[in-house]
Amino acid sequence: MTAFEEFGIIPELSDAIDSLNWTLPTAVQSEAIPAILGGADALIAAETGSGKTGAFCLPIVQIVWERRKAAKSQATPTTSEVTPTFSPSDYCINREDRDVSLQIDRTGLNCEGRVGKEWHGARGRGGLVGGGKYYYEVTVTRDGLCRVGWATLAASLKIGTDFESFGYGGTGKKSYGKVFDNYGTSFTTNDVLGCFLDLDDLKIWWSKNGEHFPTAYSIDRKFRDSAHCLFPAVLCQNSGLSVNFGGGHAPFRHPPGNGFQAVAKAANIKWWTPEERDTVDLTTPLCVILEPTRELVQQTFQNIQTFAGVLKEPEIRCISLAAGESMSQILRTLETGCDIVVGTPSRIVDLIQTGKLATKSLQFVVIDEIDQFLADKNGSAGQIATMFRALPLVTQDGVIACSATLHNHEVTRFADRHMNFPQWIDLKGADCVSADVHHVVCHVDAAEDKQWIRQKHQPIHLEDDHIHDSDQIRPGTQDRETLSLGTKILKGIYVVRAIQALKMDKAIIFCRTKQQCDHMEHFLHQNNFTAACLHGDRSAEERQASLEGFRKGQMRFLVCTDVVARGLDVQGVPFGREFIIKTAEK
Known part of the structure; x- marks a missing residue:
């Protein structure tokens, strides 16, 4: 048993550790590795050269490998993977994919949010796959705040507040990624809203009482895929809606025309089943690591690759988003699947906002040199805040922050906001300087030395x-x-x-x-x-x-x-x- 195995590192990683000539864990590795493997959020303060990068890279690779291995063993074919047989009249609001306080009637076509000042939403029973043009209608039956649109299964039910959903609200605003922009006009009781999804030209827009508004969003082609397909979605706050998916219960009040098809009559529908809640996505990343510079991105990526390279069945797929890397190659890798992403905040946030980097499976965020990020108020600090707004579940899994200096107000505020009872691993200070390091101060006196x-x-x-x-x-x-x-x-x-x-x-x-x-x-x-x-x-x-x-x-x-x-x-x-x-x- 190696010294690292005593801290919970699996024997499979021994070859990688030996290749780096690591005999014994450093002080920071001895503290951080057990904490991260144990599932704790961690704030790590240690001197440069103390082994801090290895302290988070080693356990992160192990956790990702173990989770991918467990997920792959669960992903065996079951009868639930056989496409169920439904008729258009079966299409309705999904009672099993909704906020618990959203009330849905027996037909599955009428809903109400009756709790004041609280948003409650739901999706339709099936998502739309491949190409085609689709339409459904919503009539406002009870005045209040509401929003209608489209959302993937990975999206929040509060549509328009993440990068997996698109909404149009009663105040005359469109929304995506928590950004609300003026669009169309406001609507109220008895207004009929048309929801348009064009998967051929990758566009979304809405209408009100038959009046079409301009294209609201041009969307990424990933939304044609089964894994990211869009479902009709509604959201209510003290309001009521009646939805017509075109299943034959009633004709559309304002037929869409122009080759559009009722959602309920689409040929390629991915019908929701209870097992969807437990479906494991093996293509989207489990971990994102943020570094401040291109050089640190490459260095950390090399560390990750060293450890990941010795693990097989499954292999851990890693990608570097360093400046200078081929963007086309990056996009191909993200589409085919990766497990760990290393990059600067600007690159990562850009890919998240454009829908190229999926975040629904993300379980870890590692931020190296966090004090440097947070000090940059107009740049990296804002980008990190934007990223966390897109990751509502990250703080429930794992956030690891590292730096040579953690003791400042901004880091404490970050921990309070985004971390769950973090473990402070503080080895910063004169006492932790390696015994092999000798400091010599050379006095320069221009008055004496002429x-x-x-x-x-x-x-x-x-x-x-x-x-x-x-x-x-x-x-x-x-x-x-x-x-x-x-x-x-x-x-x-x-x-x-x-x-x-x-x-x-x-x-x-x-x-x-x-x-x-x-x-x-x-x-x-x-x-x-x-x-x-x-x-x-x-x-x-x-x-x-x-x-x-x-x-x-x-x-x-x-x-x-x-x-x-x-x-x-x-x-x-x-x-x-x-x-x-x-x-x-x-």
């Missing part, structure tokens, strides 16, 4: 940031601007001295700004050192080439900002140099 004056006029010297170009520089004095400039030049000298004195063959050099990174890279090249730069202004291809060149030893030095390099895992780096001008010098 060699910068001579170096400043040499062709090879570290270029400064030019903020002193308009200042009067007076070498040999204690002038503040003069010493600031001298300190910046001296740091380049000291970097080269440290490389030579310690015989550094590989090191990461951190700079505070992107400009300093560029200047340091150029300075190292001037001193005949191979170096590559990594920061946000370089293209994704340049950053990837720099990182790969450094990992393969083609570049001795990697110069980067601490934000971009945060969480990067590069094996065999004996030195790290922080090149930062302290605030006191400004």
Whole structure:
């Protein structure tokens, strides 16, 4: 038994662990792995380089594999998979697929929501598969708030509040993904609403009392599939509706024309059965992992692939949504099925909103470097909030948040809103720094060390940031601007001295700004050192080439900002140099 097996890791993952030369779990892995395997939401705070990525990747892969294996064993053919035989007159509102407080009469064609200030909904008995043009009518029998439209089985019964349903409400609003836009006109008692679904041209729209409104939504082609087919859906709040699916009980008040067919008379109907509630979807992802940068997406994806690659029957299908990956290939993979998705929030939210990334089976969300996300109020923080609005059930399964720094108000608010009694795994602080890491502070004093004056006029010297170009520089004095400039030049000298004195063959050099990174890279090249730069202004291809060149030893030095390099895992780096001008010098 390996040390990892003592924490609940299955023996099948031993080969992958051995390939990474992991002998013993790190402190954060010892705490996090049992917690995640036990089903707890987890907030993980640990230093970069502590094994934090492995702490969530390893148990997540195991859980996904075990759940897929159990689901596959349950997905054996049963008599319920034989298409039932129904007639058009059997089509009605589904009493077994409704909110419990929605009242449905004996015909199955009239419903009421009688509880004030509460929404209650239901779907029809069958979904529409393949192509074709379909129509049903709804008459408002009791004034109140209501909404009519279309929804998949994965959608909330509160239609229009997720990315699996489309609604048109009595206030004259259309809705999709909790976005409500002006559409058509408002309606009230005795108004007749026509609901149109065109699966040939992939469009949805509505009419009122025979007046057609413009196309409301262009929909994704996935809604033609049996797994994502659309069912008629209604929603009431203290209101009543009478529905005509065209099953022969009464003629349409406003026949649709133009080749449209009554829903109840459609040739390709996926009839609902009780087993639908327990149907396991083996194609949509179980886990989404969010990373802030392309480099971290690729790094985490490689970790996931390492662990998933040793598991068979079933195989775990993983996909990277890193910038630069072929979008057509990504879409093909999502359509054929995947289990774990790794990407940045912008890519993931875009695919969810466009209906390309299904979320109905999602059971885990992992957010790495969460404090960095939440600090970006106008970008990533909003995207994460958008994603969670599309995942109403995620907080009941598993949310894992990781970072080097968790103790701030925004993270606490996130945990209160989206996590269920999370377990705090806090290994952040001086006491958890590895015994193999040694810190050395090099004092730079431009007043004492005056060699910068001579170096400043040499062709090879570290270029400064030019903020002193308009200042009067007076070498040999204690002038503040003069010493600031001298300190910046001296740091380049000291970097080269440290490389030579310690015989550094590989090191990461951190700079505070992107400009300093560029200047340091150029300075190292001037001193005949191979170096590559990594920061946000370089293209994704340049950053990837720099990182790969450094990992393969083609570049001795990697110069980067601490934000971009945060969480990067590069094996065999004996030195790290922080090149930062302290605030006191400004």
